[in-house]
Amino acid sequence: MKVNLKSLQMRTMDSEEFHLSAPGRDSFLSDIGGRFLEPVVIDLLVENTGKMFIGRGRVSTMISLTCGRCLEEFKLPITTGLTLNASETSGCEEDEELIVLEDSQAEIMPRIEEEIFSLIPLNPLCSEGCKGLCPFCGINLNLTTCSCGKNDVDPRWEKLKQFK
Ligand SMILES: [Zn+2]
Numbered sequence: 001m002k003v004n005l006k007s008l009q010m011r012t013m014d015s016e017e018f019h020l021s022a023p024g025r026d027s028f029l030s031d032i033g034g035r036f037l038e039p040v041v042i043d044l045l046v047e048n049t050g051k052m053f054i055g056r057g058r059v060s061t062m063i064s065l066t067c068g069r070c071l072e073e074f075k076l077p078i079t080t081g082l083t084l085n086a087s088e089t090s091g092c093e094e095d096e097e098l099i100v101l102e103d104s105q106a107e108i109m110p111r112i113e114e115e116i117f118s119l120i121p122l123n124p125l126c127s128e129g130c131k132g133l134c135p136f137c138g139i140n141l142n143l144t145t146c147s148c149g150k151n152d153v154d155p156r157w158e159k160l161k162q163f164k
């Protein structure tokens with residue numbers, strides 16, 4: 001996703017609004033069993049300070065993740081603030097976050113993916129109270145019940161008993 005700063009480049013100390021939308025890259029989420037359900041939408045206000053471009057705005061999208069307990073897919077809405085810096089040259093500053101313009105355009109997708117990634121929990125759950133799968137028969141306990149757990153013995157405790 002590119003922001004075209006060609007016209008803003010001519011106007012120092014001015015700013016310009018951008019409203020962009022692009023499909024997310026599923027390959028970016030596939031490692032963690034996720035995918036994009038909606039395009040990534042960005043509202044950005046970019047300021048030309050004369051030295052560099054400073055962008056502030058919002059990112060929003062909807063992704064699907066796999067619950068770590070019941071293994072069902074669930075939706076996770078993503079909305080977050082975004083700040084980014086862009087410049088025509090990489091300059092002398094050691095700034096890894098700085099986006100260097102190519103042909104007056106700033107490629108912002110890597111920064112946006114970084115932001116989205118930072119919002120994805122390490123162990124995603126469909127809900128705090130997800131009951132997960134039965135350790136005996138593998139049934140999804142959010143949807144139905146089984147009789148395995150009737151005696152209410154945790155399999156780990158069962159193991160301990162054997163040691164006695
Ligand atoms: Zn779950």
Ligand SMILES: [Zn+2]
Binds near residue numbers: 138
């Ligand atoms: Zn069961």
